[in-house]
Amino acid sequence: MKTKNARQTHANAKRLLVLPLGKSIEIAYQSIRVRFLRSFITVLSLMLAIAFFCFLHVSADLAGGILNTGDYGLHQALIRAGYDIPPDAVAIDNTPKQKWIMFLSLLVCVVGIVNAQLMAVSERIREIGTMKCLGALDRFILRLFLFEAGMQGLAGAALGAGIGALAALLNGLLRFGPTAIRALPIHKAMESVLISIGVGLALSLLGVVYPAAKAARMQPVDAMRREH
Amino acid sequence: MPDQQVIVRLTGVTKNFKLGNIELPALRGVDLEIGTGRYISIMGPSGSGKSTLFNMIGGLDKPTAGKVYIDEVDIAQLDAYELAWLRCRKIGYIFQTFNLIQVMTALENVTLPMIFSGMANDKAAEKGLALLEMVGLANRFRHKPNELSGGQQQRVAVARALANDPAIILADEPTGNLDLITGEEIIDLLKRLSMERNVTVISATHDFKMLNVSDQVVWIRDGRIEKIENRDELSISVGQIDSRHDSR
Numbered sequence: 087m088k089t090k091n092a093r094q095t096h097a098n099a100k101r102l103l104v105l106p107l108g109k110s111i112e113i114a115y116q117s118i119r120v121r122f123l124r125s126f127i128t129v130l131s132l133m134l135a136i137a138f139f140c141f142l143h144v145s146a147d148l149a150g151g152i153l154n155t156g157d158y159g160l161h162q163a164l165i166r167a168g169y170d171i172p173p174d175a176v177a178i179d180n181t182p183k184q185k186w187i188m189f190l191s192l193l194v195c196v197v198g199i200v201n202a203q204l205m206a207v208s209e210r211i212r213e214i215g216t217m218k219c220l221g222a223l224d225r226f227i228l229r230l231f232l233f234e235a236g237m238q239g240l241a242g243a244a245l246g247a248g249i250g251a252l253a254a255l256l257n258g259l260l261r262f263g264p265t266a267i268r269a270l271p272i273h274k275a276m277e278s279v280l281i282s283i284g285v286g287l288a289l290s291l292l293g294v295v296y297p298a299a300k301a302a303r304m305q306p307v308d309a310m311r312r313e314h
Numbered sequence: 315m316p317d318q319q320v321i322v323r324l325t326g327v328t329k330n331f332k333l334g335n336i337e338l339p340a341l342r343g344v345d346l347e348i349g350t351g352r353y354i355s356i357m358g359p360s361g362s363g364k365s366t367l368f369n370m371i372g373g374l375d376k377p378t379a380g381k382v383y384i385d386e387v388d389i390a391q392l393d394a395y396e397l398a399w400l401r402c403r404k405i406g407y408i409f410q411t412f413n414l415i416q417v418m419t420a421l422e423n424v425t426l427p428m429i430f431s432g433m434a435n436d437k438a439a440e441k442g443l444a445l446l447e448m449v450g451l452a453n454r455f456r457h458k459p460n461e462l463s464g465g466q467q468q469r470v471a472v473a474r475a476l477a478n479d480p481a482i483i484l485a486d487e488p489t490g491n492l493d494l495i496t497g498e499e500i501i502d503l504l505k506r507l508s509m510e511r512n513v514t515v516i517s518a519t520h521d522f523k524m525l526n527v528s529d530q531v532v533w534i535r536d537g538r539i540e541k542i543e544n545r546d547e548l549s550i551s552v553g554q555i556d557s558r559h560d561s562r
Binding site: 102103104105106109113116117119120121212213215216217218219220221222223224226305306307310 | 369372374375394395398399401402403407409411413414415416417418426427429430431432435474477478
């Protein structure tokens with residue numbers, strides 16, 4: 087049972103509250119730049135986890151390449167390096183143990199991101215409250231945090247994937263010599279790098295969902311009251 | 315004032331806060347009408363319900379019982395979207411702690427509400443510059459809040475509050491964090507706005523400097539309106555106020 091006035095307001099509201107995409111990205115970018123150190127710590131933890139993830143994947147690609155050379159000496163080197171190779175294998179996958187460690191490292195990373203983002207939210211309670219007083223909708227706040235996390239995720243994951251891939255190549259070169267690099271199936275390695283970046287981005291977004299929802303749901307009056 | 319429009323109307327407003335199992339009454343039935351374009355001060359000791367009343371008028375909080383009408387709209391009937399719209403277009407907020415967004419420049423702070431309201435970037439920037447010029451900060455538009463003094467920050471906040479030409483400006487202890495002279499400048503600025511733009515200024519305050527410019531002073535005590543004084547009545551008690559002020 088709404089009054090006529092309220093309905094009018096409603097009709098106007100549908101038209102009139104916006105936060106353009108470009109502006110959201112700009113604000114998110116500025117927030118990261120200004121709080122660079124805090125962002126950097128979040129990005130760093132993601133970077134390490136993704137570097138490890140990418141390292142294992144590219145290493146497996148590398149070993150697969152070596153296996154397919156059919157070179158007996160290199161084959162023995164692989165076995166000495168600890169790879170379990172079934173007689174009829176054409177590709178090498180990570181062992182269950184490696185997968186388990188990978189999973190744990192990603193889990194720890196997400197927990198770290200949630201923690202850091204919750205901190206970021208409580209640090210910015212007043213900013214969020216102010217924005218809401220200026221007419222920001224819940225979804226504006228949500229979007230700002232998601233964009234921020236997206237940028238952090240992309241940066242951290244890209245750096246991590248790059249570092250992980252490089253480390254894997256270097257490791258392969260030192261262990262098996264230049265042939266190992268030549269034998270590397272490039273498209274598979276690229277795929278591993280892209281998957282790593284995707285996983286990193288997904289983790290970063292996953293980690294910010296709860297903190298961002300918490301921030302978005304905050305009532306302006308609570309946000310303002312908190313500081314007193 | 316039969317010819318005066320009412321912009322804010324409260325009828326029988328009560329507000330209880332839950333503190334554990336205890337219901338704590340902050341407001342115990344407030345009736346109040348505020349006319350368009352007036353300069354109102356809400357005075358009262360801390361814990362009197364002043365802030366609660368203030369939040370109620372600003373659509374930041376809903377009453378436990380009673381009605382709050384802003385521009386003849388019952389705010390209890392508005393959903394989140396409509397409330398946000400109200401805050402964006404009808405009300406400008408000024409805070410004791412300025413509350414500028416730290417990562418944005420003065421101009422970006424002022425234009426943010428205009429962006430929310432759907433104004434194009436260029437137009438918003440133009441209007442933002444004009445507003446900053448009006449508060450005397452035209453050449454500081456690129457500065458971040460931490461590069462501005464308290465008084466300057468509050469001026470930016472005033473410009474931001476005016477961004478969408480609101481009907482009401484709500485100022486919560488706007489001079490609370492400012493020294494005497496800067497505080498006076500802000501008060502003068504608010505007074506000028508209320509005169510020139512016919513904006514209703516409502517401020518919660520402890521600051522007795524504010525009384526000189528107020529059209530009306532609402533005194534709150536124990537969750538009730540103790541008295542409402544118009545300016546002409548106020549001048550009688552100015553001696554008392556001055557002495558109280560001096561003794562602080």
